[in-house]
């Protein structure tokens with residue numbers, strides 16, 4: 001369907017992803033003040049301006065490598081299932097630590113919106129966040145919200161609408177590594193892009209290969225075999 005889109009919610013544990021999911025979808029995903037509540041993918045829908053959005057609540061993770069099943073589930077969804085938008089939900093009260101995951105997502109996929117959640121808590125603590133500067137530095141929309149109090153929702157929904165309609169474009173910032181790593185990336189990136197085309201970020205994949213991410217390679221092979229099977233059976 002032309003007016004249906006998928007949105008994945010990613011972020012560190014306990015940043016309010018499920019609270020946002022519930023507020024959007026009217027469902028009742030488990031929320032609470034401890035980490036690791038969402039363990040598998042939950043799905044629900046929200047409708048806005050005559051568009052349908054399928055929202056996928058991913059498990060909270062501190063990174064998106066292959067350190068745990070949760071990380072693999074979240075990583076595989078973003079890279080292989082290719083949601084139209086990945087919403088990265090950050091905790092406004094520990095932004096510096098949370099931005100680490102945001103930078104990882106920006107390396108993996110293009111259409112990203114960063115939601116700075118718990119803005120009510122940050123304000124209570126006197127923390128001031130300039131979302132315009134962050135938007136400029138990250139190259140993607142950054143929006144302050146409070147999922148619990150439904151603050152910032154009109155702006156968030158409007159930004160989602162403008163992104164899927166092609167009215168705005170994301171240019172996610174790419175982390176620059178040291179010279180040695182950058183040279184290696186350049187060497188293998190072109191070979192990778194010959195193989196995967198633009199289905200997956202070749203820079204991201206080059207980095208994962210340089211890191212020796214065997215679990216990712218296994219997942220890649222599994223999906224290639226599955227694709228072959230589907231093609232043969234069709």
Ligand SMILES: Nc1nc2c(ncn2[C@@H]2O[C@H](COP(=O)(O)OP(=O)(O)OP(=O)(O)O)[C@@H](O)[C@H]2O)c(=O)[nH]1
Pocket residue numbers: 011012013014015016017018019020030031032033034035036037038039059060061117118119120121145146147148149
């Ligand atoms: N003050 C405040 N609390 C919030 C807000 N959003 C979420 N919370 C609270 O933060 C806690 C964590 O919220 P969850 O939605 O469970 O977080 P999560 O990101 O889904 O957590 P995991 O599934 O463990 O990764 C809950 O106690 C929420 O009520 C907000 O905007 N303001």
Ligand SMILES: [Mg+2]
Pocket residue numbers: 017018019030031037038057060
């Ligand atoms: Mg959750």
